[in-house]
Amino acid sequence: MSKEGSAREAIFGHQHDRIFERLSDLDPDLAGYIRDFAYDTVYERPGLDLKTRELLACTLLLGLGSPDELKTHLRGAMRAGASEQELRETLLFAVPFVGFPRVVAAFVQLRSLLEKQAKQGSAPPPR
Amino acid sequence: MSKEGSAREAIFGHQHDRIFERLSDLDPDLAGYIRDFAYDTVYERPGLDLKTRELLACTLLLGLGSPDELKTHLRGAMRAGASEQELRETLLFAVPFVGFPRVVAAFVQLRSLLEKQAKQGSAPPPR
Amino acid sequence: MSKEGSAREAIFGHQHDRIFERLSDLDPDLAGYIRDFAYDTVYERPGLDLKTRELLACTLLLGLGSPDELKTHLRGAMRAGASEQELRETLLFAVPFVGFPRVVAAFVQLRSLLEKQAKQGSAPPPR
Amino acid sequence: MSKEGSAREAIFGHQHDRIFERLSDLDPDLAGYIRDFAYDTVYERPGLDLKTRELLACTLLLGLGSPDELKTHLRGAMRAGASEQELRETLLFAVPFVGFPRVVAAFVQLRSLLEKQAKQGSAPPPR
Amino acid sequence: MSKEGSAREAIFGHQHDRIFERLSDLDPDLAGYIRDFAYDTVYERPGLDLKTRELLACTLLLGLGSPDELKTHLRGAMRAGASEQELRETLLFAVPFVGFPRVVAAFVQLRSLLEKQAKQGSAPPPR
Amino acid sequence: MSKEGSAREAIFGHQHDRIFERLSDLDPDLAGYIRDFAYDTVYERPGLDLKTRELLACTLLLGLGSPDELKTHLRGAMRAGASEQELRETLLFAVPFVGFPRVVAAFVQLRSLLEKQAKQGSAPPPR
Numbered sequence: 001m002s003k004e005g006s007a008r009e010a011i012f013g014h015q016h017d018r019i020f021e022r023l024s025d026l027d028p029d030l031a032g033y034i035r036d037f038a039y040d041t042v043y044e045r046p047g048l049d050l051k052t053r054e055l056l057a058c059t060l061l062l063g064l065g066s067p068d069e070l071k072t073h074l075r076g077a078m079r080a081g082a083s084e085q086e087l088r089e090t091l092l093f094a095v096p097f098v099g100f101p102r103v104v105a106a107f108v109q110l111r112s113l114l115e116k117q118a119k120q121g122s123a124p125p126p127r
Numbered sequence: 128m129s130k131e132g133s134a135r136e137a138i139f140g141h142q143h144d145r146i147f148e149r150l151s152d153l154d155p156d157l158a159g160y161i162r163d164f165a166y167d168t169v170y171e172r173p174g175l176d177l178k179t180r181e182l183l184a185c186t187l188l189l190g191l192g193s194p195d196e197l198k199t200h201l202r203g204a205m206r207a208g209a210s211e212q213e214l215r216e217t218l219l220f221a222v223p224f225v226g227f228p229r230v231v232a233a234f235v236q237l238r239s240l241l242e243k244q245a246k247q248g249s250a251p252p253p254r
Numbered sequence: 255m256s257k258e259g260s261a262r263e264a265i266f267g268h269q270h271d272r273i274f275e276r277l278s279d280l281d282p283d284l285a286g287y288i289r290d291f292a293y294d295t296v297y298e299r300p301g302l303d304l305k306t307r308e309l310l311a312c313t314l315l316l317g318l319g320s321p322d323e324l325k326t327h328l329r330g331a332m333r334a335g336a337s338e339q340e341l342r343e344t345l346l347f348a349v350p351f352v353g354f355p356r357v358v359a360a361f362v363q364l365r366s367l368l369e370k371q372a373k374q375g376s377a378p379p380p381r
Numbered sequence: 382m383s384k385e386g387s388a389r390e391a392i393f394g395h396q397h398d399r400i401f402e403r404l405s406d407l408d409p410d411l412a413g414y415i416r417d418f419a420y421d422t423v424y425e426r427p428g429l430d431l432k433t434r435e436l437l438a439c440t441l442l443l444g445l446g447s448p449d450e451l452k453t454h455l456r457g458a459m460r461a462g463a464s465e466q467e468l469r470e471t472l473l474f475a476v477p478f479v480g481f482p483r484v485v486a487a488f489v490q491l492r493s494l495l496e497k498q499a500k501q502g503s504a505p506p507p508r
Numbered sequence: 509m510s511k512e513g514s515a516r517e518a519i520f521g522h523q524h525d526r527i528f529e530r531l532s533d534l535d536p537d538l539a540g541y542i543r544d545f546a547y548d549t550v551y552e553r554p555g556l557d558l559k560t561r562e563l564l565a566c567t568l569l570l571g572l573g574s575p576d577e578l579k580t581h582l583r584g585a586m587r588a589g590a591s592e593q594e595l596r597e598t599l600l601f602a603v604p605f606v607g608f609p610r611v612v613a614a615f616v617q618l619r620s621l622l623e624k625q626a627k628q629g630s631a632p633p634p635r
Numbered sequence: 636m637s638k639e640g641s642a643r644e645a646i647f648g649h650q651h652d653r654i655f656e657r658l659s660d661l662d663p664d665l666a667g668y669i670r671d672f673a674y675d676t677v678y679e680r681p682g683l684d685l686k687t688r689e690l691l692a693c694t695l696l697l698g699l700g701s702p703d704e705l706k707t708h709l710r711g712a713m714r715a716g717a718s719e720q721e722l723r724e725t726l727l728f729a730v731p732f733v734g735f736p737r738v739v740a741a742f743v744q745l746r747s748l749l750e751k752q753a754k755q756g757s758a759p760p761p762r
Contacts, residue, residue, distance in 0.1 A: 023612070025619070026612065026615035026616065026618075026619055027596055027599075027600070027615050029299075029596075029600060030599075030600060030603075030608075030611065030612070030615060033291075033295075033296075033600075033603060033608075034223075034608055034612075037223065037287075037291050038223035038608055041287075042219065042220060042222060042223055042287075043220075045216060045219065045220075045283075046216075047212045047213060047215070047216040048213060048216045048217065048220065052179060052182065053220055055175075055179065055183065056182065056183065056186045056217060056220055056221075057220075057224065059183050059186050059187055059190075060186055060190055060221055060224040060225060061224065061609060063186075063187055063190035063191065064190065064224065064225065064573075064607075064609055064610070065573065065699075065700065065701075066573075066609040066610075066613065068613075069609045069612070085174045086174055086175060088174070088662055088664075089172060089173075089174040089175045090175065090183060091662075091665075092169065092172065092662070092664060092665060092668075093169060093170075093172075093175065093180055093183055093184075094183070094187055095169060095480070095665075095668060096161075096164065096165035096169055096480055096481050097184065097187040097188065097191065097480045097481065097482060098187060098191065098479065098480045099476070099477055099478045099479045099480040099699075100477050100478065100665075100668075100669055100673055101478060101696060101699055101701040101704045102699070102701075103665065104658070104661065104665070104669075104704070105701065105703075107661035107662050107665060108661065110661075111660070111661055150485070152492070153485065153488035153489065153491075153492055154469055154472075154473070154488050156469075156473060156680075157472075157473060157476075157481075157484065157485070157488060160473075160476060160481075160672075160676075160677075161481055161485075164668075164672050165481055168668075169668075172664075188482060191446075191480075191482055191483070192318075192319065192320075192446065193446075193482040193483075193486065195486075196482045196485070215281055215283075218281075218284075219281070219283060219284060219287075222284075222287060222607070223607055223608050224607045224608065224609060225606065225607045226318075226603070226604055226605045226606045226607040227284075227287075227288055227292055227604050227605065228315060228318055228320040228323045228605060229318070229320075230284065231277070231280065231284070231288075231323070232320065232322075234280035234281050234284060235280065237280075238279070238280055288604075291604065292604035296600065296601060296603060296604055297601075299597060299600065299601075300597075301593045301594055301596070301597040302563075302594060302597045302598065302601065306560060306563065307601055309556075309560065309564065310563065310564065310567050310598060310601055310602070311601075311605065313564045313567050313568055313571075314567055314571055314602055314605040314606060315605065317567075317568055317571040317572065318571065318605070318606065319445075319446065319447075339555045340555055340556060342408055342410075342555070343553060343554075343555040343556045344556065344564060345408075345411075346408070346410060346411060346414075346550065346553065347550060347551075347553075347556065347561055347564055347565075348564070348568055349411075349414060349550060349734070350542075350545065350546035350550055350734055350735050351565065351568040351569065351572070351734045351735065351736060352568060352572065352733065352734045353445075353730070353731055353732045353733045353734040354411075354414075354415055354419055354731050354732065355442060355445055355447040355450045355732060356445070356447075357411065358404070358407065358411070358415075358450070359447065359449075361407035361408050361411060362407065364407075365406070365407055410553075414545075414549075414550075415731075418541075418545050418731065419731035422541075423541075423727065423728060423730060423731055424728075426537075426724060426727065426728075427724075428720045428721060428723070428724040429721060429724045429725065429728065433687060433690065434728055436687065436691065437690065437691065437694050437725060437728055437729070438728075438732065440691050440694050440695055440698075441694055441698055441729055441732040441733060442732065444694075444695055444698035444699065445698065445732065445733070466682045467682055467683060469682070470680060470681075470682040470683045471683065471691060473677065473680065474677060474678075474680075474683065474688055474691055474692075475691070475695055476677060477669075477672065477673035477677055478692065478695040478696065478699065479695060479699065531739070533746070534739065534742035534743065534745075534746055535723055535726075535727070535742050537723075537727060538726075538727060538730075538735075538738065538739070538742060541727075541730060541735075542735055542739075546735055569736060572700075572734075572736055572737070573700065574700075574736040574737075574740065576740075577736045577739070
């Protein structure tokens with residue numbers, strides 16, 4: 001199912017196939033719509049680079065209060081080239097728009113991601 | 128109240144003083160918090176350029192369903208250098224995350240802004 | 255652009271082309287996604303009849319607080335065979351889940367739709 | 382339909398009957414649930430005074446983004462004894478929890494209410 | 509507290525008393541309002557069959573992002589006669605209105621429910 | 636970092652330093668904004684007593700669906716003088732505005748808080 005050079009390949013990295021298997025297990029048609037419409041149609045549009053798209057995704061998911069998907073896209077933003085500082089700035093920027101509780105919840109996901117990366121010996125991106 | 132070279136000067140342009148007078152008229156302390164905390168503290172942080180911040184702002188306001196503030200920041204994003212295409216891409220990108228109704232409402236604001244600019248003879252940014 | 259026998263033809267009736275022209279005017283790609291993904295893919299799935307789908311749409315839009323789209327789908331539900339009573343029951347049913355304010359706002363849209371139909375001499379569906 | 386000494390009589394004042402007629406016109410059963418459950422059951426509970434309840438109502442409606450109902454309860458809070466300052470403090474207090482856009486929208490309703498009261502020669506509550 | 513032939517009896521099945529004991533343990537008056545207003549008043553209204561009401565409930569809870577209550581009403585929809593396919597269609601139908609994250613979260617609840625039923629040897633409804 | 640007699644000292648009690656260390660650990664600037672803007676600026680304003688502010692906070696967090704922060708402020712409301720009955724009334728009051736699911740989720744947090752207090756031998760506030 002993976003597609004060389006696609007946005008979803010870049011965002012999900014080696015977890016790509018596992019993520020789509022999990023979605024397929026939930027519902028094959030749901031997985032298909034996410035792959036074909038969300039990723040291969042909307043994400044592949046020209047006019048915004050992938051890093052910017054992933055920062056927008058983090059912001060949208062912070063606003064929705066969807067912690068699991070937020071973590072996935074915080075990781076995706078890093079894979080697309082965002083530094084830890086850029087992620088922190090993106091989350092902090094949301095404070096005046098949606099208030100502190102949603103932003104605190106988002107930083108909980110970021111810390112969990114950074115801790116996991118530290119344990120796995122993968123050097124975190126420079127801050 | 129205007130501050131040379133500030134983010135809020137760049138975003139609001141010649142409407143800066145009128146916007147803050149309107150906010151002050153609503154509540155002086157509210158206007159002060161928006162100026163001092165939202166703009167002069169959060170917006171002025173390093174690490175993300177102003178255009179990216181304004182695209183994030185548009186995304187957050189699209190998610191909240193706040194049409195007036197969205198229009199203000201669509202205009203702000205243009206003042207910060209975003210092209211019409213970048214704005215369209217930012218709004219379209221939100222579809223998979225929050226669905227069509229919020230995005231349609233956002234494009235209504237964008238069209239209203241573009242029409243106003245066309246009437247005023249200000250050439251819209253190249254698409 | 256209209257498609258004989260499609261869900262969108264059934265829901266939008268004689269307003270079909272006008273609605274998609276308005277969406278295209280907002281953004282041609284947005285209109286294309288709504289037509290191809292929302293209507294011709296998701297709405298055309300088997301397993302739920304169109305009337306039930308439109309009642310679900312009204313419920314989702316009531317929860318989102320999107321009055322214009324809600325009105326469109328209240329009308330769509332009628333075109334798909336829902337009676338005025340079924341619409342009233344659908345809106346009242348949302349009270350325990352999302353509270354009164356969203357439901358009052360939804361009934362404002364329903365009344366506006368019924369008044370327009372009464373003026374146009376189109377007999378409202380039996381209650 | 383009015384009930385001497387009830388919370389809804391206190392909140393709605395001379396507009397009580399008009400408000401419930403308008404709700405009845407939307408849907409008689411909806412109006413009945415609002416009267417019997419929301420007001421005559423929940424509002425009449427002991428343990429919180431009416432002014433505090435109305436400040437909580439304003440806060441809930443600010444969070445929901447329901448401008449019309451918010452205005453009704455800003456007026457209701459005044460009728461229940463809240464000063465203009467208490468209303469301003471209630472709205473400002475929401476900033477850290479839900480961000481500026483919802484609070485700005487709420488102050489627009491408060492200003493509209495205060496202007497109407499000023500025109501009607503009814504002295505606003507002391508600030 | 510159970511009531512022969514009531515909507516809540518049909519939806520909750522053998523879990524009825526346990527669910528209301530748990531609610532009573534949270535707050536007896538809250539449990540009373542849910543029983544008397546939400547179920548014995550709103551759910552018992554004529555004009556929509558129980559299966560349709562439960563599909564609307566699932567949609568409302570998907571939109572709210574309330575996973576526990578969603579699971580309860582996915583089970584309730586099955587007890588009211590909805591097939592697994594109808595549940596899947598109901599959840600998929602929400603994608604264009606509220607986006608993928610809420611729908612993915614809803615399918616996580618559906619899968620958890622189906623797995624539990626499979627373990628208990630209760631044949632799942634035909635798909 | 637603690638400040639004698641401040642709102643945050645009153646609300647967080649002996650947990651004050653631990654709470655701000657946890658926030659600082661998430662992001663030092665985020666912690667600083669919460670301390671300086673949310674608490675030392677907004678909370679310290681005159682015009683509403685601390686108990687009323689904490690009841691408003693609980694209401695805002697119930698509406699947002701933020702269980703962890705809600706629990707913190709239910710405890711804060713108790714420290715600011717709210718009785719268990721006042722907390723129950725505050726949560727029940729939200730039912731007509733936002734519906735049952737959010738309120739049930741809030742009572743889950745309240746019960747968890749009361750159980751913890753009971754275990755610790757700290758007599759709960761009189762109901």
